[in-house]
Amino acid sequence: MWAFINKLRSPKWFYAISAKLQPFFWVAAAGLILTGTVWGLAFAPADYQQGNSFRIIYVHVPAAFLAQSIFVSMAVAGLVYMVWKIKIADMAAAMMAPLGAAMTFVSLFSGAVWGVPTWGTWWMWDARLTSMLILLFLYLGVIALRGAFTSRDSASRAASVLAMVGVINIPIIKYSVDWWYTLHQPATFTITGRAAMPMEMWAPLLIMVLGFYSFFIALTLMRTRSEILRRESNKRWVRDLAGEMR
Amino acid sequence: MTLSLTPKRKQKLYVLLGLVALAAIAVGLTLYALRANINLFFSPVQIAAGEAPFERQIRAGGMVREGTVVRNPDSLDVEFTVTDYVDDVRVHYSGILPDLFREGQGVVVVGQLHQGGHIMADQVLARHDENYMPPEVAQALEEAGYKPEDFQQKAADVAKRLEAEKAAGNRNGDGATSSSY
Incomplete structure (x- = not known):
């Protein structure tokens, strides 16, 4: 176990292993998202109250899941970087942030689009919506903080600390609908399967969630690889690699 | 290292x-x-306990009590009772209601609480619960006499039964599909 984690310290090793993993996750992402989209949009039955507008759930829920998971990943990577000085962790965290921000925006936007016909308003300052908006600002803060320092070390440390402190917002988002009265309804989709929706609606949603996660992993691997090359461009093995390709 | x-x-x-x-x-x-x-809104219990301020913009939330919606046929005026099944509060509203508004539905009303204990609403928002199901299932449940709160426990069974009926080819018409709108 330690030996395996120890290997993670080596950007060269990560570069090699991620090359093998990457195609698998890209194929999984494409397959799952395509299947889930077609199934969810065309074949899943309409909802008894919302009609077809409920289908926004097939984008909204996976995006919201990713938005929160990516932030937690960023915080864990930040802790690993701060305590063990593993550079890969910092690179991955830096590469995750824009996708997380994008996913947060997608979930806010799709929720607003759904809110107009369902609630009668696109925005309400309830605990769930507000904490999600704070998450978007935290993402933007992490991204901006990285750009605000000339020294990469300081930038990485500042971004890591903000991610770790910001992770407090995640349980608030998750439990906001249970702790307070909100306009947003409690969770429909749970992994444990306290089914608040029948199988033929739930299955495509599960596929979409898995597809979004695969996409996140694939994209993070790909972007971390190019970040490794960028940061290690003066290292021997990268030059050798570039030489081979020439 | x-x-x-x-x-x-x-x-x-x-x-x-x-x-x-x-x-x-x-x-x-x-x-x-x-x-x-x-908390986004006051529940009728809190309003009855005097926690909500009078003559100021507040939000109240709960369920629309069955059989209390009175519409004025000549205008958009509507009156209904919001309940948490402990206390009630009467709401007056003039305007367009969201599509999901109906009796037994969760709502959030934005408006002012008046001395008589009723709310003059400026805005009515529908609240959706976490339960999703196809219309045929909802229809079958209603016919079987289940309340919306019990829907989910039964929904899976009914979905299975409908599936079996469909497979057996003895579905009683497509009329059930859209009638719950």
Whole structure:
């Protein structure tokens, strides 16, 4: 176990292993998202109250899941970087942030689009919506903080600390609908399967969630690889690699 | 170069975790202090207990009590009772209601509480619950006499039964599909 984690310290090793993993996750992402989209949009039955507008759930829920998971990943990577000085962790965290921000925006936007016909308003300052908006600002803060320092070390440390402190917002988002009265309804989709929706609606949603996660992993691997090359461009093995390709 | 927790790393880990813990406590206390304001709406019980201010913009939430919706046929005026099944509050509203508005539906009304204990609403929002199901299932449940709250426990069984009926080819017409709108 330690030996395996120890290997993670080596950007060269990560570069090699991620090359093998990457195609698998890209194929999984494409397959799952395509299947889930077609199934969810065309074949899943309409909802008894919302009609077809409920289908926004097939984008909204996976995006919201990713938005929160990516932030937690960023915080864990930040802790690993701060305590063990593993550079890969910092690179991955830096590469995750824009996708997380994008996913947060997608979930806010799709929720607003759904809110107009369902609630009668696109925005309400309830605990769930507000904490999600704070998450978007935290993402933007992490991204901006990285750009605000000339020294990469300081930038990485500042971004890591903000991610770790910001992770407090995640349980608030998750439990906001249970702790307070909100306009947003409690969770429909749970992994444990306290089914608040029948199988033929739930299955495509599960596929979409898995597809979004695969996409996140694939994209993070790909972007971390190019970040490794960028940061290690003066290292021997990268030059050798570039030489081979020439 | 190993990854074991050297004293230096351990110290760093504790400092960071301590920092996060302190921040969490600060946020937690803030949210606890503000809990009344974070709740989006007052429930009828809270209004009956006098917790909601009069003549000021407030939000009240609950279910639309069955059989209490009175519409004026000549205008958009509508009156209904919002309930949490303990206390009730009467709501007057003039305007377009959201599509999901119906009896037994969760709503949030934005408006002013008047001395008589009724609310003059400026805006009515429908609240959706976490239950999703196809119309045939909802229809079958209603015919079987289940209340919306019990829907989910039964929904899976009914979905299965409908599936079996469809397979057996003895579905009683497509009329069930859209009638619950």
